[in-house]
Amino acid sequence: MASNASAMADINVTPLVDVLLVLLIIFMVTMPIQSIPVDVDLPQKTDQPDQPPPNPPDPIKLRIDGSGQVFWNDSPAALDELESRMTEEVQRDPNNQPELQIDTNESAQYGVLAKVLAAAKNAQMVKIGFVQN
Template sequence: MAFSSNSGGGAMADINVTPLVDVMLVLLIIFMVTMPIQSVPVDVDLPQKTDKPPENPKEPPDPIELRIDAAGQVFWNNTPTPVSALQQMMRNEVDRDPTNQPELQIDTNEAAEYGILAKVLTAAKNAEMVKIGFVQN
């Protein structure tokens, strides 16, 4: 319908956008076809299947319970511990058996400062702990 029913009775002044949409779709298809597909291979080392089970599977050690309360005090297995001593304590746990580390379970109070948690995580990273979990209450 090219005519409007307004009081002027004249032709509608709107542009017909159907040809414009058709041209845009054709251009889109041309660009999609002519654009080279870029693929970057990613090397992934997947474990290989073995028929024999692992020899003497080790029992995992007891987890380390690390709690940070609202006042910023850190507790290592319910024992108050200064933040400065955490890295050495974590390093001692890792050095016992680097292939079978205990899990570090971190429980923080909602009101605890993030800076204390950041120091704990930095100490864990520097001590090369790989099993870190967060306890959710």
């Protein structure tokens, strides 16, 4: 009876070695992919002293009410003339554009907003924000 009571206490390490070898192969294959250099264009230091950025122009407040009427700085504006107005604002100083702040009524139609955003994209406006009341 004493011989049956002594259980086999050895650990089978073969599955552990198999898993470790698979992980080693995976790491060996993926490491060269991670070491590919990425070119980054960093700004170069110039001899000119740093000039403070110009003051940003006043933002353009564009409001769309529930009936689809668009207001440019609280004055009514037609959808057709928005793109030309935006282009004019961008061309004043392309590097220092005013921010377009869009405020929509919750019952406004999405189609009107889509036309406003398309006009802003066509006018190459880059500073666009949404106002939440």
